[in-house]
Amino acid sequence: MWWNSLYLDAAVKQIRAGxxxxxxxxxxxxxxxxxxxxxxxxxxxxxxTDAAAGLRPFHDPQAL
Structure with missing residues (x-):
């Protein structure tokens, strides 16, 4: 759940930046x-090492 929380936070920040x-x-x-x-x-x-590597990039919805 911790990892999911990191990604949810990053996703919200990315959407707000857009x-x-x-x-x-x-x-x-x-x-x-x-x-x-x-x-x-x-x-x-x-x-x-998993956490230090950073978050993986989000999927590009335009690539579908």
């Missing part, structure tokens, strides 16, 4: 938990 009027009401509806790849019963290992 001058889309992102409101607090919109952001209040975002949740880092609404992703099917989160395994609540598994074990996770986090390494500093």
């Amino acid at each position: 001058r889309f009027p992102v409101t607090q009401e919109m952001c209040a509806r975002l949740s880092p938990i609404a992703f099917e790849h989160i395994n609540f019963l598994g074990r996770y290992a986090f390494t500093r």
